[in-house]
Amino acid sequence: KQEVTQIPAALSVPEGENLVLNCSFTDSAIYNLQWFRQDPGKGLTSLLLIQSSQREQTSGRLNASLDKSSGRSTLYIAASQPGDSATYLCAGRSYGNKLVFGAGTILRVKS
């Protein structure tokens, strides 16, 4: 059974800092891994999706990597801004096109 863990549970950084959010999964038979952003009281917005055959994906200041052998994915945010404050969720897609979610990392970027 796939389990997804995110560390840290919460993170507070000053504006401008580069930061890394971590996601680990137990079953390496993962088809892809998706990172989401969730603002308070809102739904999920997809940020990046990495296929199992890929090592990383980039979008603007965001870079996500995937290492299936170690069961890890990281989301790198460059030059963080207060507008980046949100909860970040990772989810692995397993057999049957089902996503298994981590509990999320709550990010606060202080101005």
Next chain:
Amino acid sequence: NAGVTQTPKFRILKIGQSMTLQCTQDMNHNYMYWYRQDPGMGLKLIYYSVGAGITDKGEVPNGYNVSRSTTEDFPLRLELAAPSQTSVYFCASTRGLAEPYEQYFGPGTRLTVT
């Protein structure tokens, strides 16, 4: 495209009442999903559907029922509501076993059972 829409946005139920959460997508996606999110937790899969007329249980199906009579709609039914069903419910959809694989989410329904 409106994407994935959900109604209602908020609802308060008394213990033992029933209700249906509505979900509609206009992207002609085959796969649809219902998740619940409890405070401080990730999302857990309740039910999913791979096409009209086909549904299957997820991780936490007890107390819920679904149907899929059309490609667009995937309602979630709560029978005999219990306080443990207080949660935020998200509907999602994806094309299926072909690119793009991304799941698209609705804005959620916040349900309180008292």
